[in-house]
Amino acid sequence: MTSTGMIEIETRVRMAETDLMQVAHHANYFRWFEMARVEYLRARGLVLKDLIDQGILFPIKEVHCDYRESARYDDVLIIRAKLVVFSKVKIAFTYEILRKIDGVLLAVGETTNVFTDLSGKVTRLPNHIVQQLGA
Amino acid sequence: MTSTGMIEIETRVRMAETDLMQVAHHANYFRWFEMARVEYLRARGLVLKDLIDQGILFPIKEVHCDYRESARYDDVLIIRAKLVVFSKVKIAFTYEILRKIDGVLLAVGETTNVFTDLSGKVTRLPNHIVQQLGA
Amino acid sequence: MTSTGMIEIETRVRMAETDLMQVAHHANYFRWFEMARVEYLRARGLVLKDLIDQGILFPIKEVHCDYRESARYDDVLIIRAKLVVFSKVKIAFTYEILRKIDGVLLAVGETTNVFTDLSGKVTRLPNHIVQQLGA
């Protein structure tokens, strides 16, 4: 897969995702990034549940987010995930979150996952999965 | 164990637990109930992680909560859990949540868990665990 | 509005909504109920954000949920909300959550919200909003 592989999903900010400062709590952006990442992989035939069933976990190694404007209750968000690194030992994405109504960029972020076995030891992704993701 | 078995814990309302209505989001009360339930069992020598390691899960079957006053950001809460039903197939607690600073009752609730095996099939607790909980 | 007023929405169980017992954590069902309730009201022209801007809050007074089968990671859920009580001082819904792939009923629940002013004092909904909801 080239580095231009991208997906775009939408979600609406839930009441339970806001806080008393009237905006979406910042931790939720990582849940939204994850939703996009999951759909990116699903679109390439990789269902994370199946990976877990094969004894492969993919814990987060590193995350970063730069918040530009606040997401607010009931906003419809566009979440874009782009694959930027993919190897047998890790996978990294960059993200953009936009407010759908006016296209304003709310946040940009990055995440890196590594692959481990069920005990948490770093492992290498089997070849057939690497090929599935086209890397 | 008699029905007077009770535990009391404290927690402080986190920013991420509030919503834009300036109060703690109602779903969080069930997380707080759970914290008290976990400590109740720990105080009797039952660590839920160990139960899981033995292949026993304890999914929630039923919950109820009556909200009297709102818990707010930064409030210190007192959470009381009382065991009301305990058998080989289920365990039920009632709860009270009070605001520590003035003792006002914020909510009362109930939860029932059942015991299942890892596949989700209802199972019976082993005798040694039943005895541990003194029922 | 008659008591048959109903809405149906869909959502997918997120990784962050699961717990180590491999199922969706029970507190999340109330977030899903809320999503359906919000869409029910939106479909009748009532956007909760506008209500807040008019100084009307709608805290939860009581909730109940009976869990039949576990919602699991990546399951697509159908959430049905039905208005069962609507007056100037409160609004109550019942809910069903089904697993989309096979239609199995996972949970049934109920919630009651009351209307308050910004200080938390119970208030009566203005007539124009009552009429909007057709009660």
Place this chain on the structure above:
Amino acid sequence: MTSTGMIEIETRVRMAETDLMQVAHHANYFRWFEMARVEYLRARGLVLKDLIDQGILFPIKEVHCDYRESARYDDVLIIRAKLVVFSKVKIAFTYEILRKIDGVLLAVGETTNVFTDLSGKVTRLPNHIVQQLGA
């Protein structure tokens, strides 16, 4: 305040904070960082609720976290927050999260908050608050 200003708090990983990969979901680390940040400020006499009451918000501008080992259900965590930047327009902290039982470092992170008025416009902290934090 010198840049060595530090606070240390403890929390226990809740069931609702874990996910099906058997570890704490990564988004929760930012909630834990926030808990430590709040207590850091409280220890210096600054209660965030009072700041909000004065019309000052403090949205997150940027966050980063590097995950070394997984926090797991029921682990007692030590969370250390250290003030590294403090000016009239922003405040930044670094964090460490350790597993209490063996002192293993689980994660390191950083956050930056800016100060805004209620409309979200960047603002400058009043002098008396700047002095309170001793910068």
